[in-house]
Amino acid sequence: MTHRIAVIAGDGIGTEVMPEGLRALEAAAKRFDIDLEYRHFEFGNCDYYLEHGQMLPDDWFDQLKDFDALFYGAVGWPEKVPDHISLWGSLLQFRRRFDQYINLRPCRLMPGIKSPLADRQSGDIDFYVVRENTEGEYSSIGGKMFEGTEREVVIQETVMTRTGIDRVLKYAFDLAQTRPRKKLTSATKSNGISITMPYWDERVEEMAKKYPEVSVDKFHIDILTANFVMHPDWFDVVVGSNLFGDILSDLGPACTGTIGVAPSANINPEGTFPSLFEPVHGSAPDIAGKGIANPIGQIWSAAMMLEHLGHQEAGTAIVDAIESVLAEGDAQTLTPDLRGQGSTESLGKAIAERIAG
Numbered sequence: 001m002t003h004r005i006a007v008i009a010g011d012g013i014g015t016e017v018m019p020e021g022l023r024a025l026e027a028a029a030k031r032f033d034i035d036l037e038y039r040h041f042e043f044g045n046c047d048y049y050l051e052h053g054q055m056l057p058d059d060w061f062d063q064l065k066d067f068d069a070l071f072y073g074a075v076g077w078p079e080k081v082p083d084h085i086s087l088w089g090s091l092l093q094f095r096r097r098f099d100q101y102i103n104l105r106p107c108r109l110m111p112g113i114k115s116p117l118a119d120r121q122s123g124d125i126d127f128y129v130v131r132e133n134t135e136g137e138y139s140s141i142g143g144k145m146f147e148g149t150e151r152e153v154v155i156q157e158t159v160m161t162r163t164g165i166d167r168v169l170k171y172a173f174d175l176a177q178t179r180p181r182k183k184l185t186s187a188t189k190s191n192g193i194s195i196t197m198p199y200w201d202e203r204v205e206e207m208a209k210k211y212p213e214v215s216v217d218k219f220h221i222d223i224l225t226a227n228f229v230m231h232p233d234w235f236d237v238v239v240g241s242n243l244f245g246d247i248l249s250d251l252g253p254a255c256t257g258t259i260g261v262a263p264s265a266n267i268n269p270e271g272t273f274p275s276l277f278e279p280v281h282g283s284a285p286d287i288a289g290k291g292i293a294n295p296i297g298q299i300w301s302a303a304m305m306l307e308h309l310g311h312q313e314a315g316t317a318i319v320d321a322i323e324s325v326l327a328e329g330d331a332q333t334l335t336p337d338l339r340g341q342g343s344t345e346s347l348g349k350a351i352a353e354r355i356a357g
C-alpha cells in the first residue's frame with residue numbers, strides 16, 4: 001500500500017528542517033519497506049501570499065483532501081505578511097476544514113539534553129499536551145467599531161461547544177487510560193473566565209464518570225504554568241483549550257531544554273480527512289537561512305505521522321534514533337540550541353544514519 005504525503009515546507013526554518021524530516025522518513029521507509037509517495041506544494045508560505053494575495057489557492061481543499069497525511073514545516077514571516085494573516089490563511093484553515101480537532105504534543109526530556117530546571121534527568125519529564133484545535137479562543141467571530149477614532153472598540157469571542165469539548169476530553173481520557181500513571185490534568189481559568197471555563201470543568205466532571213481508573217486534577221492556567229516549571233514530573237496527560245494548550249505545549253518543551261525538539265500531530269481521529277504533522281516551533285525568522293535550526297521537531301513529527309499511518313515500529317525506530325544521537329552528545333553534530341556547533345544537516349544526517357541501522 002502506498003501512502004500519499006502532501007509536503008508543505010512553509011516559511012523560514014520550515015524550509016530548512018523539512019529536508020531532514022524527509023531524509024528520516026526515507027531512511028525509515030527503506031528499512032521497514034514502507035511505500036511513501038510525496039508531492040511538494042509551493043503554497044502556504046508568505047512569498048506565495050506576496051505573489052497571489054492569499055496564502056493558499058482557491059482549490060487547496062480539493063488538492064489536499066485525498067492525501068493520507070500532510071507533512072508541514074512552519075508558517076509566518078511578519079516582515080512580509082502580518083502573522084495573523086499568514087496563520088489564518090494556511091495552518092488554521094487546514095485544522096478547521098480537515099476537522100483536525102486534536103493537537104497532540106508530546107513533551108519528554110530526552111537523554112543528553114540538559115533541562116534548564118535544576119536536577120531534572122531524562123525520564124523525569126514525560127507527558128502529553130492534548131490541545132483543542134478547532135474552536136475556543138481561536139475564533140474568527142468578532143469585529144471592530146469606530147475604527148480610527150477614540151471610541152475604537154475591538155471584540156473577539158471565545159467559542160466553546162459541547163461537541164468540541166467532549167471530543168477532545170474523550171481523546172485525552174482515552175490516552176490517559178493507556179498510560180501507566182493514568183493521570184489527567186485539565187487546564188482552565190474558571191475563577192476569572194466565568195462562563196466558558198466553568199462549562200469546560202463541568203464537561204470534565206461528566207467525562208470523568210466514564211473513566212473511573214483515571215485520576216483527574218484541575219488547575220487554573222496561571223498556577224499550572226508555575227507547576228510545569230516547578231513540578232514537571234507531576235504531569236501525564238494535560239488537556240486544555242486551543243490557547244491554553246498552545247501555551248503549555250511551548251512551555252513544556254522549553255522545560256525539556258529546547259522547543260526545537262517538540263513535535264505535534266493535528267489529528268482528525270475519524271480519518272475522514274488527512275491529519276497534519278508539524279514541529280511545534282514556528283518559522284523563527286531570526287535564525288532562518290543560517291542552517292542551524294534544530295530538525296528534531298520535524299523528524300519526531302515524521303515518527304508520529306508513520307505511527308498514525310499504522311507503522312508503529314518505524315515510528316519507534318525514528319524516536320530511538322533521535323534519542324541515541326542525543327545521548328551520544330557529539331558537539332560537532334548537535335545544533336546550537338543543544339549546545340553544539342553542528343548544523344541542521346549534520347544533525348538530520350546523523351539521525352537518518354541511525355534509523356537506517
Ligand code: GGG
Nearest residue numbers: 073074075278279280281282
Ligand atoms: N510549525 C508550526 C508553526 O508554524 N506554528 C506557527 C504558529 O504560530 N502556530 C500557532 C498555532 O499552532 O496555533
